[in-house]
Amino acid sequence: MTLEERMRTVRFQVDDRPHIVVDAGICKDCSVRVCVYVCPASLFVPLDDGGILFNYEECFECGTCYIACNKEGAIQWSYPRGGYGVTFRES
Numbered sequence: 001m002t003l004e005e006r007m008r009t010v011r012f013q014v015d016d017r018p019h020i021v022v023d024a025g026i027c028k029d030c031s032v033r034v035c036v037y038v039c040p041a042s043l044f045v046p047l048d049d050g051g052i053l054f055n056y057e058e059c060f061e062c063g064t065c066y067i068a069c070n071k072e073g074a075i076q077w078s079y080p081r082g083g084y085g086v087t088f089r090e091s
């Protein structure tokens with residue numbers, strides 16, 4: 001299933017309060033950048049200056065980035081507040 005097909009099976013109620021916060025200062029020293037490869041929604045984008053661009057709005061809430069990241073404190077992770085976040089639909 002392509003990312004586009006996958007995204008058509010979900011909808012998002014976006015909270016203006018991010019449920020995941022990425023510390024750009026810590027990411028600058030990360031050479032592995034595993035988050036880029038493990039996020040099923042491709043929400044981590046590597047920048048030319050060594051940083052990471054992250055957008056929480058279309059997050060599947062799988063937790064993979066938090067588990068996979070090897071830098072303490074780089075990712076602050078929580079579920080969105082009630083009523084917000086992803087809803088999985090039947091395809």
Ligand code: SF4
Pocket residue numbers: 022026027028030031032033034035036044052068069070071074075
């Ligand atoms: S989130 Fe973790 S794995 Fe991703 S760039 Fe930052 S420190 Fe590296």
Ligand code: SF4
Pocket residue numbers: 020038039040041042043058059060061062063064065066
């Ligand atoms: S929780 Fe899952 S979908 Fe959300 S940013 Fe992390 S890896 Fe990507």
